[in-house]
């Protein structure tokens with residue numbers, strides 16, 4: 001590491017230097033926020049310049065057009081770290097048509113010190129795409145073409161703004177499966193899913209979004225467009241993986257090559273109810289230990305006292321009929337042995353049919369009240385914990401929550417035994433403290449603070465702890481790729497460099 005950079009990012013006692021322009025005091029929670037933002041004047045000059053270069057339809061500046069991008073619902077009223085550019089009204093929105101437009105916008109914005117917030121479907125729940133005061137929102141929604149769908153090579157080449165559900169439908173018409181299927185499939189984009197490395201219903205069998213990416217094209221602030229093809233294996237470090245989960249802080253994804261799968265001959269669904277979370281968790285670990293690989297593992301407590309309530313497990317198996325039948329039969333035996341009751345095919349199918357309902361409810365809410373949304377006093381925590389520690393971790397979460405005067409409930413596991421979810425309910429201040437304590441406990445146990453949604457702004461203050469010794473390296477990479485700190489400042493705990 002170059003000494004100059006190491007010195008810039010060294011932590012001092014009690015305070016973390018998140019970047020030279022924003023500091024977070026661990027003890028007092030005080031912040032040093034510089035105020036040298038781009039002026040409205042600079043942003044309006046940038047808007048007129050871009051309107052001339054790109055055409056007026058691609059640059060939005062009217063308040064009513066910009067208002068729909070103000071989605072603050074992920075950010076608590078008193079965030080632990082306020083970046084140099086706090087969440088707020090953006091100065092302009094640009095809708096590029098291709099990678100060349102993106103490079104142009106990045107370079108013009110960097111030249112006049114206007115931050116750029118990449119924006120896919122805007123469905124991220126951590127504030128990664130939340131606009132920043134005076135920023136340029138780069139809405140990738142118009143880059144929404146499926147460029148190629150190869151049944152021979154089992155690959156799709158798409159622009160970043162393609163909605164996940166549209167790619168799934170296009171693959172299906174060719175007898176193929178696009179296997180990233182989150183709750184938000186009808187409303188989120190491929191670019192957003194790559195940049196958050198999202199997890200979907202089928203991740204138990206096919207992995208998170210990042211595992212399904214075979215190649216990328218990215219536009220850098222420094223002016224280059226860099227691409228990696230869909231080769232299954234290549235010499236040298238897989239540099240393109242650097243951008244997976246980077247939440248729009250390092251580059252803008254302008255093309256993605258995604259792996260597709262032959263549509264399975266059959267998909268068998270099953271539903272079980274267990275007396276407690278611990279019983280169902282035992283079944284899940286036995287399923288894995290037996291060598292079975294379900295396509296879907298979805299497990300969550302039903303209402304009741306946490307860790308004492310009953311819990312429902314939904315499983316799916318994909319493949320040729322005899323293989324799937326044998327796997328499902330073994331799974332039934334394992335679930336019965338762990339105390340599970342088979343709830344029958346209808347319960348399983350009902351679950352499957354309604355799996356995207358929350359996305360449609362989200363769209364309805366947006367239609368009735370577009371724009372700014374507020375923090376709710378509930379937090380959905382999604383941590384990774386080594387499987388051997390999951391039960392002890394969950395018990396400790398219940399205690400930690402109680403100590404902070406909030407309530408933990410709805411424990412669940414998604415896709416892998418180590419992916420653990422729960423909710424925390426209570427007033428804002430104690431909820432925030434309880435949240436930090438439970439997430440950091442997962443990290444200390446050898447896991448991570450978030451397995452599905454990324455960190456955005458909401459967990460930015462915990463990224464030092466999450467990354468540990470890798471934190472200076474990430475900043476070094478950021479400095480190399482985005483020396484002007486134009487891309488998404490503050491997100492992931494990365495701030496502008498002075």
Ligand SMILES: Cc1cc2nc3c(=O)[nH]c(=O)nc-3n(C[C@H](O)[C@H](O)[C@H](O)COP(=O)(O)OP(=O)(O)OC[C@H]3O[C@@H](n4cnc5c(N)ncnc54)[C@H](O)[C@@H]3O)c2cc1C
Pocket residue numbers: 117118119120121122123124125127128129140160181182183184187188189190191192193194195196197198199200201246247248249251252253254358359362452453488491
């Ligand atoms: C009802 C609901 C259900 C959800 N269920 C799930 C779920 O099951 N699984 C899951 O993983 N997530 C889920 N989410 C969260 C969200 O849908 C995912 O994080 C999704 O991947 C975000 O996609 P998006 O297109 O909306 O991205 P955005 O929210 O627009 O952006 C997400 C991040 O990616 C960056 N970004 C977006 N596009 C680009 C690009 N082209 N280049 C560089 N950076 C970019 C943004 O700056 C931001 O940091 C859910 C959200 C809602 C509202």
